[in-house]
Amino acid sequence: MKSIAIINQKGGVGKTTTAANLGTALALEGRRVLLLDLDSQSNLSMHLSGEAGDALIPGERSSFELLVDKMPLEEGIQRLESEGLWAVPGSQDLAGIEMAMAQTIGRELTLRDALHAYEPDGEVRPGFDYILFDCPPSLGVLSLNALAAADYLLIPLQTEFFSLQGMAQLMEVVQVVQKRLNPELEVLGVLPCMVDSRTRLAGEVITELERHFETLLLRARIRKNVKLAEAPSFGQSIHLYAPESNGAADYRFLGKEILARLEAE
Amino acid sequence: MKSIAIINQKGGVGKTTTAANLGTALALEGRRVLLLDLDSQSNLSMHLSGEAGDALIPGERSSFELLVDKMPLEEGIQRLESEGLWAVPGSQDLAGIEMAMAQTIGRELTLRDALHAYEPDGEVRPGFDYILFDCPPSLGVLSLNALAAADYLLIPLQTEFFSLQGMAQLMEVVQVVQKRLNPELEVLGVLPCMVDSRTRLAGEVITELERHFETLLLRARIRKNVKLAEAPSFGQSIHLYAPESNGAADYRFLGKEILARLEAE
Numbered sequence A, B: 001m002k003s004i005a006i007i008n009q010k011g012g013v014g015k016t017t018t019a020a021n022l023g024t025a026l027a028l029e030g031r032r033v034l035l036l037d038l039d040s041q042s043n044l045s046m047h048l049s050g051e052a053g054d055a056l057i058p059g060e061r062s063s064f065e066l067l068v069d070k071m072p073l074e075e076g077i078q079r080l081e082s083e084g085l086w087a088v089p090g091s092q093d094l095a096g097i098e099m100a101m102a103q104t105i106g107r108e109l110t111l112r113d114a115l116h117a118y119e120p121d122g123e124v125r126p127g128f129d130y131i132l133f134d135c136p137p138s139l140g141v142l143s144l145n146a147l148a149a150a151d152y153l154l155i156p157l158q159t160e161f162f163s164l165q166g167m168a169q170l171m172e173v174v175q176v177v178q179k180r181l182n183p184e185l186e187v188l189g190v191l192p193c194m195v196d197s198r199t200r201l202a203g204e205v206i207t208e209l210e211r212h213f214e215t216l217l218l219r220a221r222i223r224k225n226v227k228l229a230e231a232p233s234f235g236q237s238i239h240l241y242a243p244e245s246n247g248a249a250d251y252r253f254l255g256k257e258i259l260a261r262l263e264a265e
């Protein structure tokens, strides 16, 4: 099983859109995928809720209970039949997680331990090939838990000025996590999102990215595509909502690129 | 003096762009404006740094010291001659503010007290007509400090599905703040940002906004305009970078609308 943390502390760069549509793209390739919504806004849960506006299934069993109440992972897992994958929903309670875990010893390692304790049995507890973590726009305890638990880090990045600026700070944090909490953590790559090839700005930012992060840049590019912004209001992934769109094609390409990278090793 | 908190826990909706360009629009109308950067990414400081990439002036005197080290406000204020206003920069240290203030009694009222302690003398300590707070994409201790200290709340909102979803949560928090911390807090309004009138989605979201938040919707609309995304890489407001652009016109209109609302009272 391989886990991928999807992180960028800059807001609105395409983290949730990537978690939802990469997850479902991997499921379309026949992989068994679990999505973990670690954001108090629960956008990932809404994105794939089937009914616009209803979170996955609200209630007591979310990633908050997993981290704070030591709920076993299998109690939070819900099957999303229409998208062919599984998910643990987020919760508004996550907004108070910093205080809730302030006194927890080794608090950044809670998620890692919860995942280690999960023993798939192929029936009640399905085995997964991939787990994706959708994170909030910050480098607080939730993103740190995801970095400490993950095998890989995927960094969605909007091709605009502020997104580029935050990369240095993110890389600093990654190095500390690799040293102290998770030596196995590997940076899978940087994914340019919402790329609008008509603007000069996007081209300039990609040139900057190639200069500073050459080896990290994935080949995939997610083009700006209004269908990607519409899909969440129908509670569907792009592959269900608009399978012929650029958005669906770009995320399928990303899925294949990641499988080629991670399964060829 | 009137203070305006610019808040939306959804990421990437235009908070920093609004703080920078509304602030400078008010300065162009002859008002004395102070900007407070409460975000650990310090995007507001970068946006108006004059030199692309250099934060306002990095160093020990930021909003972190104001909140945690009881630094007097006047020690953090820097003059931005080219934009005709004053600003207190942000700092990466703000990322650790939740823990730093975990044991502080009445921690959400720290900013209010720091502003109350400031006594303008017209020379060393300028008097301000407006103070704008740029906040991170969360409803944690920084945004709560801004809500507790502010006279008004301005909510930038991207005309997309996830932005609409977060409004209910934000309004819940506002009601608690009004009851417990700041009965004077008034919602100035919701500001549609990055409006792309070509897409059906934007129209649908505005219709939803009008249905749910009719009285709160400002008349101003900030259209999608690539000049607004380019300006930060030159360290300038839109009014300096591209004064003839739609972006500059929309923020000047917003400035006039807010002055008419707040100064007619």
Ligand SMILES: Nc1ncnc2c1ncn2[C@@H]1O[C@H](COP(=O)(O)OP(=O)(O)OP(=O)(O)O)[C@@H](O)[C@H]1O
Pocket (backbone or CB within 6 Å): A010, A011, A012, A013, A014, A015, A016, A017, A018, A039, A043, A135, A136, A137, A193, A194, A195, A222, A223, A224, A225, A226, A228, A229, A230, A232, B009, B010, B011, B012, B137, B160, B161, B162, B163
């Ligand atoms: N390639 C794209 N083309 C068009 N719209 C997109 C694209 N990717 C994402 N969006 C839209 O842009 C907005 C921001 O995306 P998203 O919510 O996935 O970002 P995020 O990084 O998860 O935000 P947050 O920081 O708040 O968690 C959403 O409204 C989404 O529908």
Ligand SMILES: Nc1ncnc2c1ncn2[C@@H]1O[C@H](COP(=O)(O)OP(=O)(O)OP(=O)(O)O)[C@@H](O)[C@H]1O
Pocket (backbone or CB within 6 Å): A009, A010, A011, A012, A137, A160, A161, A162, A163, B010, B011, B012, B013, B014, B015, B016, B017, B018, B039, B043, B135, B136, B137, B193, B194, B195, B222, B223, B224, B225, B226, B228, B229, B230, B232
């Ligand atoms: N009206 C607009 N037209 C085009 N681009 C815009 C507009 N407003 C903002 N942008 C760009 O969109 C991105 C997000 O805006 P901004 O950083 O101001 O949002 P934010 O809410 O402050 O984000 P965060 O949640 O990370 O603090 C930036 O790259 C900005 O330059």
Ligand SMILES: [Mg+2]
Pocket (backbone or CB within 6 Å): A015, A016, A017, A039, A043, A135, A136
């Ligand atoms: Mg998100």
Ligand SMILES: [Mg+2]
Pocket (backbone or CB within 6 Å): B015, B016, B017, B039, B043, B135, B136
């Ligand atoms: Mg911002």
